[in-house]
Amino acid sequence: MTSTTTLTGGLPEEHRERLMRVAREVSYVAGARLFEEGGRADRFWIVRTGTVILDLRVPGRRAAVIESLGHGELVGWSWHFPPYLWHLGAEAMTPVRAWEFDAGAVRALCTQDPVLGRAVATWVGNVVAHRLHAARIRLLDLYGPHGSGSSL
Template sequence: MTSTTTLAAALPAEHRARLMSLAHEVSFDADTRLFEEGRHADRFWIIKTGTVALDLHVPGRRAAVIESLGHGELVGWSWHFPPYVWQLGAEAASPVRAYEFDADAVRKLCDEDPEFGRAVAVWVGKVVAHRLQSARIRLLDLYAPYGSGAK
């Protein structure tokens, strides 16, 4: 993930503080599934320590790991866009400590404060764009005859 999509780089200090006021700390053991593709997206996380692997279901094959996320990175963006259904799956690749957020509470705060809402939307949009590119490259590497061509 690029430094421009981590929480610290993406949101100004006052918006980060507002968002973090809604957080509570959680932990996950290695190999714990955080969410499954196709299920309801009602929360999200920002990683404090550890690594989370994002994966994509591939019929007839093992799930393809799209990206590994670490400190300061957003885990889950599907909570931000109706119909609020996970587009990927996620699993703790190591023990993880994270800040967890209730999606309804964050969306409500976004509605109440349009400036905050816009900042969150831009941040989540950058994350989505980055993840789409990561998924494209990974799938080309796995399934295209000559890979992605990326070096």
């Protein structure tokens, strides 16, 4: 995948290299929760292998799965915007290997290097726009009139 929601499609190579210097490798078993909606957003991930689902709490119902993320995709954007609280939840659908980033360290890098900061902000902004669109379509599919989400 080479969309703007992936690391390779969203950031120029020199900025990817700088970010990867602060990454650490992590693994999750299937079913592990990476974060909960409303929790403190103090890190984010880039998926190496496996699938992570994003979900949204719906009162009186099971959480609605909004999107599935795979190789190269950013998991979590709430770390970039105060008050740094997760807007969605995330769960490993399959075993997942990922690069994990400390949000404070990345924000500090972005402050020190405004060109990097702008590139990261643009990348994360593109991810937010994509996720908002995906959430809208998914929620219309789940709760709107039949077929209302698929025609958008």
